[in-house]
Amino acid sequence: MPEILSPALVYVAGALAVLIPWRAVRGAVLLFVPLLALASFVTLPYANYGLLNIFDLQLGFLRLDPLSFVFALVFSLAAFLSLLFAFHLRDRLEQAASLLYAGATIGAVFAADLLTLFIFWEGTALASVFLIWARRTEGAWHTGLRYLAIQIGSGLLLLAGLILRYRDTGSIAFEHMELDSLGTWLIFLAFGIKCAFPLLHNWLQDAYPAATLTGSVTLSAFTTKLAVYALSRGFAGTESLIYIGAVMTIFPVFFAAIENNLRRVLAYSINNQIGFMVVGIGIGTPLALDGTVAHAFAHVIYKGLLFMSVGAVMYRTGTAKASELGGLWKSMPLTMAFCIVGSLSISAFPLFSGFVSKSLILSASADTGHFLVWLTLLAASVGVLEHSGIKIPYSMFFGHDRGLKVREAPLHMLIAMGIAAALCVGIGIWPQPLYGLLPYPVDFHPYTTDHVVTQLQLLFFAGLAFAVLIRYGLYPAELRSINLDFDWFYRRMLPGMTIVLAYQVQTGWRALVRAADYRLNRLLVAVYRTHGPEGILARTAPTGAMVFWIAVVLGITLALTYL
Amino acid sequence: MKSYITNKVLLGLGAICLALAIADLLRDGHGMFEVERSPLFFAVFGFVTYAALIFLSRVLRRLVMRPEDYYGDRATDEEDESLAGTEKQVSGAQDA
Numbered sequence: 246m247p248e249i250l251s252p253a254l255v256y257v258a259g260a261l262a263v264l265i266p267w268r269a270v271r272g273a274v275l276l277f278v279p280l281l282a283l284a285s286f287v288t289l290p291y292a293n294y295g296l297l298n299i300f301d302l303q304l305g306f307l308r309l310d311p312l313s314f315v316f317a318l319v320f321s322l323a324a325f326l327s328l329l330f331a332f333h334l335r336d337r338l339e340q341a342a343s344l345l346y347a348g349a350t351i352g353a354v355f356a357a358d359l360l361t362l363f364i365f366w367e368g369t370a371l372a373s374v375f376l377i378w379a380r381r382t383e384g385a386w387h388t389g390l391r392y393l394a395i396q397i398g399s400g401l402l403l404l405a406g407l408i409l410r411y412r413d414t415g416s417i418a419f420e421h422m423e424l425d426s427l428g429t430w431l432i433f434l435a436f437g438i439k440c441a442f443p444l445l446h447n448w449l450q451d452a453y454p455a456a457t458l459t460g461s462v463t464l465s466a467f468t469t470k471l472a473v474y475a476l477s478r479g480f481a482g483t484e485s486l487i488y489i490g491a492v493m494t495i496f497p498v499f500f501a502a503i504e505n506n507l508r509r510v511l512a513y514s515i516n517n518q519i520g521f522m523v524v525g526i527g528i529g530t531p532l533a534l535d536g537t538v539a540h541a542f543a544h545v546i547y548k549g550l551l552f553m554s555v556g557a558v559m560y561r562t563g564t565a566k567a568s569e570l571g572g573l574w575k576s577m578p579l580t581m582a583f584c585i586v587g588s589l590s591i592s593a594f595p596l597f598s599g600f601v602s603k604s605l606i607l608s609a610s611a612d613t614g615h616f617l618v619w620l621t622l623l624a625a626s627v628g629v630l631e632h633s634g635i636k637i638p639y640s641m642f643f644g645h646d647r648g649l650k651v652r653e654a655p656l657h658m659l660i661a662m663g664i665a666a667a668l669c670v671g672i673g674i675w676p677q678p679l680y681g682l683l684p685y686p687v688d689f690h691p692y693t694t695d696h697v698v699t700q701l702q703l704l705f706f707a708g709l710a711f712a713v714l715i716r717y718g719l720y721p722a723e724l725r726s727i728n729l730d731f732d733w734f735y736r737r738m739l740p741g742m743t744i745v746l747a748y749q750v751q752t753g754w755r756a757l758v759r760a761a762d763y764r765l766n767r768l769l770v771a772v773y774r775t776h777g778p779e780g781i782l783a784r785t786a787p788t789g790a791m792v793f794w795i796a797v798v799l800g801i802t803l804a805l806t807y808l
Numbered sequence: 809m810k811s812y813i814t815n816k817v818l819l820g821l822g823a824i825c826l827a828l829a830i831a832d833l834l835r836d837g838h839g840m841f842e843v844e845r846s847p848l849f850f851a852v853f854g855f856v857t858y859a860a861l862i863f864l865s866r867v868l869r870r871l872v873m874r875p876e877d878y879y880g881d882r883a884t885d886e887e888d889e890s891l892a893g894t895e896k897q898v899s900g901a902q903d904a
């Protein structure tokens with residue numbers, strides 16, 4: 246195996262394949278890119294490769310250890326599945342963007358120093374925005390600009406942080422950090438933006454529903470999970486993350502419950518799921534960190550599956566709005582089956598992948614005695630069941646039959662969803678291979694009678710509540726609408742304030758000008774009075790008067806001299 | 809319009825829940841926290857949390873719901889969604 250600088254370069258080279266003119270050939274060749282990139286690192290023993298020394302800075306492009314390996318593995322899988330799902334695409338721009346985005350993410354995962362991380366970090370922002378712009382509408386253009394500003398901003402914070410850290414410690418190595426200096430705080434914030442911490446989260450709900458339907462499948466896999474990786478590498482055991490994560494799990498469930506756009510529901514759901522992982526990082530015990538990694542792994546697959554099923558429905562029906570969908574179980578039965586597998590996985594039903602990964606985090610929070618956090622996570626689990634487990638499949642395939650006559654999803658989409666669904670079930674039934682990949686050795690048995698019974702009780706009684714609420718018409722109706730969230734402050738309030746401020750400045754300036762004008766006029770009138778044609782200084786006096794006054798002055802002078 | 813949640817479905821779910829409530833006896837009752845060990849904690853917690861969540865969401869909706877064109881042409885909310893790479897668009901478009 247020849248040593249390469251970074252598997253990311255395979256994706257960069259692979260992006261040239263978009264020049265192939267025949268659509269089917271191009272689609273097929275693109276599928277090999279993630280496989281080739283995977284082959285470039287999967288057999289290497291754990292070590293640091295791709296070391297470079299530039300201007301006395303030690304750069305490392307390929308740090309292969311258990312943590313980076315498992316993330317790179319799942320990102321490769323996600324890249325493959327999203328390319329397969331988008332096999333029908335004609336849009337070369339979007340294809341190239343998907344590859345570069347996946348490549349940049351994997352490059353960032355392997356970065357052993359903060360500078361390399363920064364380069365790939367910005368690379369993910371630049372490549373991914375084209376998945377939004379690929380929609381080619383005015384709204385998508387503006388949404389893309391907002392997305393880009395926030396993502397690039399995160400990168401700049403990272404850059405500022407790494408420079409300060411270099412000044413303080415003389416090292417740019419990407420290792421565990423403590424929140425003890427401005428530099429590390431900036432890096433923490435940079436990670437937090439990409440991780441969509443509460444109040445920094447709205448780029449996610451803004452951008453993902455604006456992308457193309459294939460683009461949102463790709464988007465769902467990478468950015469936030471890269472941030473989870475970066476946090477678990479840099480800030481494991483940082484206590485504040487426990488509470489940040491707990492808030493992240495709970496607040497999106499309310500918004501998801503009333504959101505009409507199903508892709509935005511899934512974006513809120515990402516928030517909620519990432520919250521579980523952030524709690525795991527904050528707890529920082531081996532069990533908790535394993536839980537975070539396992540949950541990220543399972544999450545990339547089932548969240549991709551859910552985005553794919555919504556995308557497939559959107560592909561056929563032309564919409565992802567709950568208010569326009571319903572009753573598709575007859576026309577798209579396979580898509581429905583795959584979607585339900587994704588729903589059961591994310592809701593952590595026994596025998597599905599979410600069950601074997603989320604329970605690690607819940608156990609870790611209980612073991613460390615965080616009662617309120619544990620209770621919050623339990624409530625958030627009910628929330629997941631609500632929006633991703635029930636609302637997504639129910640509103641598309643059941644709900645109100647809108648009389649839509651469509652065909653089943655195209656074959657390549659079904660295959661992509663089928664693989665993802667098989668993995669969800671496979672991991673759920675047989676978690677040992679996934680546990681074997683985790684950074685710390687795990688001795689955890691999810692399938693105890695207690696655990697299965699309590700989890701089923703939680704989910705089924707919540708499901709019963711849903712059925713009762715629907716039956717008695719208390720469940721929120723699907724309405725064509727949007728909901729205000731924190732982004733209102735920078736999309737509406739700040740621009741509004743700017744307008745008000747501009748008006749105030751304008752009025753103030755006008756008053757100032759008017760006052761100055763008035764004063765100046767008064768001055769000119771006064772000057773005119775003395776200096777004008779009728780003014781005292783402009784009067785013409787006779788010459789004799791002057792001679793008279795000179796004679797007077799001369800006379801006084803003479804008198805004064807001789808007296 | 810006919811609902812998919814018929815009385816039969818409701819009864820079926822009720823039966824499963826009843827079975828799970830009985831299965832509560834199988835638990836050996838270990839757990840980190842006091843509440844965890846109390847009988848039917850997870851069942852009650854699931855039902856109540858779900859109902860509370862929906863109730864609170866309905867309150868939230870009154871506060872934050874706005875028409876789709878709220879953000880105007882700077883958002884995709886009111887755009888024709890079939891422009892996001894759907895079949896209708898793909899089959900009509902030329903090779904990009």
